[in-house]
Amino acid sequence: MRAWGPCAGALLLAAALPCPALGASDEERRQICAEAEQRYQEVVGKPSKEAGVAVVMMYKYTFCPWRLTVKPGQAVRWINVDKRTTHSVWFKDDGLPESDRKFSGETVEMTVDLPAGEHAYLCGPHWERDGMTATLVVAP
């Protein structure tokens, strides 16, 4: 049963433990992401849709949106809208280096140079214990 790993117990008990196998439900993520958008507007002064670039907010151990589809060569901006927590962007499975850990209001800019398909990525400090992961879909 070892292959189940440390999350198996939490899964059986349906306990709300921080665990990447569980993560937040889509409904919880939607609430967190609605708050993230409010925080974004406090920090930046306008809606994220008006950034002129695809924006992913990092807030409460969640990437918002947690699934984003982009075209090859498209620019993406990740921004930390938490108040006190640092976050990073790390396409670990693609062998890319982790970004710097960003403080509140700081950004990671990336021009997508990944093959078409789904690319899981994560936040260096928070993926293991808090399930802070997301997916970037590259679609020509």
Ligand SMILES: [Cu+2]
């Ligand atoms: Cu994080």
